[in-house]
Amino acid sequence: MADFDRVGLPGRLPGPRDAARSDRAGFADESVTTERLVAAGADDIERAAEAALRPRSLEDFVGQRVVRDQLSLVLHAALGRGTPPDHVLLSGPPGLGKTTLAMIIANELGTSLRVTSGPAIQHAGDLAAVLSSLEEGEVLFIDEIHRLARPAEELLYVAMEDFRVDVVVGKGAGASAIPLSLPPFTVVGATTRAGLLPAPLRDRFGFTGHLDFYAADELERVVTRSAHLLGAPLDADAARELASRSRGTPRIANRLLRRVRDWAQVRGDGSMDLRAARAALEVYEVDALGLDRLDRAVLTSLCTRFNGGPVGLSTLAVTVGEETETVETVAEPYLVREGLMGRTPRGRVATPAAWAHLGLEPPAPAGTLFDAD
Structure with a gap:
C-alpha cells in the first residue's frame, strides 16, 4: 500500500478530530515549547520545529506575491461557490514552500489534507486505495508528482477529470472493470522538475504556480x-x-x-x-555568499586542479569525493545561478567571480601566433 497520511488542519469548520490532528501538522499553536519538542522524541525534534514554523494562512505566508494572489483568488472563488477548487500544481526548487502552501490550501478550505508522494505510489492499486478513501472536499497532496509510476499516472487522469476510478476485477480474458465514483476532491501536486510531467497530467491542473527564489x-x-x-x-x-x-x-x-x-x-x-x-x-562552514563545504570544494578543485576548466562533471565529482548526481543537483545549480560556474559543451568552467571569491589569481590567457612580441 502507498505511504500516505491524513493531516487535519484547523479551518473554518473545526471538529474534534481536527483538534487531535493539528499537532501532527505542526499548526497547534504559534510557539514551539520545549515540552512539546521533548514529547516529540529526539528523532523528531528537528521535524517538529520545522513544521511549527510553517505559516497557517496565505496572509502569514511571506514572499511569492504573484502565486499567493492567484491562489487566494482561486480558493475564495471556490469557497463562494461551495465547491472544491480546481486541482493545483506547484513547481519550483526545493525548500521554497510547496508543502507549506498545500497545508495552507487545506486550512483555507477548512478541510483535512491527505499526504503522499510519487515514489511511494508504485502501482495503480496503491493510488486507487488512497483515492477511494477520500472524503468530499479533501485535499490530496502528492509530493514529487513527476515520479509517479505510469499505471498510477493513467489512473490519476480519470480520477482528476471525472472523479471516478476503474477497479479491475479478475485476470486475463475474464477481467472486467468496475467504475467506482469518487466524491469531489482537490489534488495539489508538487514537483521540482515540471518538465518531466507528461502533458496529459499537466493539463488536468486548473492552476499552476511556479515558486521563485526569495529576495x-x-x-x-x-x-x-x-x-x-x-x-x-x-x-x-x-x-x-x-x-x-x-x-x-x-x-x-x-x-x-x-x-x-x-x-x-x-x-x-x-x-x-x-x-x-x-x-x-x-x-558550520557557511561563507558570505552562502557557499558550504561542498560548494567551495567544487570551486576550489575546478580552479586549482583544472586551471578553471573546462572539465567533465564526472571528473569533477570524483575529485571532490562525491557522486555525480550530488554535484549536479546540490552544488551546481546555486554556483551557476550566482555566476561562479559556467556550463559549456566541453565541460564546467570557473568564472572570474569564482577566482575572486576564492582569493585566487585567474590564469593569464593563452597566447596566440598573432600576438606581438
Missing part, C-alpha cells in the same frame, strides 16, 4: 518571524546576515537560524546578535 528582505522577515516563534528574539543585523547567506531559500534560512540559536545557547550569552550569527555560520 533578501523577504528572508529577513522569514527568519525574524521564525525566531519569534522559537522564543529567541533575533537582532536585525543578525537577521540580515542570515538572509544574505540563505541562498534565497526559506528552508535554509530556518535551518541556519536554529544553528545560530544553538551557538548562542552553548558558546554565547544566549542572545542572537550579529556576532553570534557570524560565529555560528563560521563553525
Whole structure:
C-alpha cells in the first residue's frame, strides 16, 4: 500500500478530530515549547520545529506575491461557490514552500489534507486505495508528482477529470472493470522538475504556480518571524546576515537560524546578535555568499586542479569525493545561478567571480601566433 497520511488542519469548520490532528501538522499553536519538542522524541525534534514554523494562512505566508494572489483568488472563488477548487500544481526548487502552501490550501478550505508522494505510489492499486478513501472536499497532496509510476499516472487522469476510478476485477480474458465514483476532491501536486510531467497530467491542473527564489528582505522577515516563534528574539543585523547567506531559500534560512540559536545557547550569552550569527555560520562552514563545504570544494578543485576548466562533471565529482548526481543537483545549480560556474559543451568552467571569491589569481590567457612580441 502507498505511504500516505491524513493531516487535519484547523479551518473554518473545526471538529474534534481536527483538534487531535493539528499537532501532527505542526499548526497547534504559534510557539514551539520545549515540552512539546521533548514529547516529540529526539528523532523528531528537528521535524517538529520545522513544521511549527510553517505559516497557517496565505496572509502569514511571506514572499511569492504573484502565486499567493492567484491562489487566494482561486480558493475564495471556490469557497463562494461551495465547491472544491480546481486541482493545483506547484513547481519550483526545493525548500521554497510547496508543502507549506498545500497545508495552507487545506486550512483555507477548512478541510483535512491527505499526504503522499510519487515514489511511494508504485502501482495503480496503491493510488486507487488512497483515492477511494477520500472524503468530499479533501485535499490530496502528492509530493514529487513527476515520479509517479505510469499505471498510477493513467489512473490519476480519470480520477482528476471525472472523479471516478476503474477497479479491475479478475485476470486475463475474464477481467472486467468496475467504475467506482469518487466524491469531489482537490489534488495539489508538487514537483521540482515540471518538465518531466507528461502533458496529459499537466493539463488536468486548473492552476499552476511556479515558486521563485526569495529576495533578501523577504528572508529577513522569514527568519525574524521564525525566531519569534522559537522564543529567541533575533537582532536585525543578525537577521540580515542570515538572509544574505540563505541562498534565497526559506528552508535554509530556518535551518541556519536554529544553528545560530544553538551557538548562542552553548558558546554565547544566549542572545542572537550579529556576532553570534557570524560565529555560528563560521563553525558550520557557511561563507558570505552562502557557499558550504561542498560548494567551495567544487570551486576550489575546478580552479586549482583544472586551471578553471573546462572539465567533465564526472571528473569533477570524483575529485571532490562525491557522486555525480550530488554535484549536479546540490552544488551546481546555486554556483551557476550566482555566476561562479559556467556550463559549456566541453565541460564546467570557473568564472572570474569564482577566482575572486576564492582569493585566487585567474590564469593569464593563452597566447596566440598573432600576438606581438
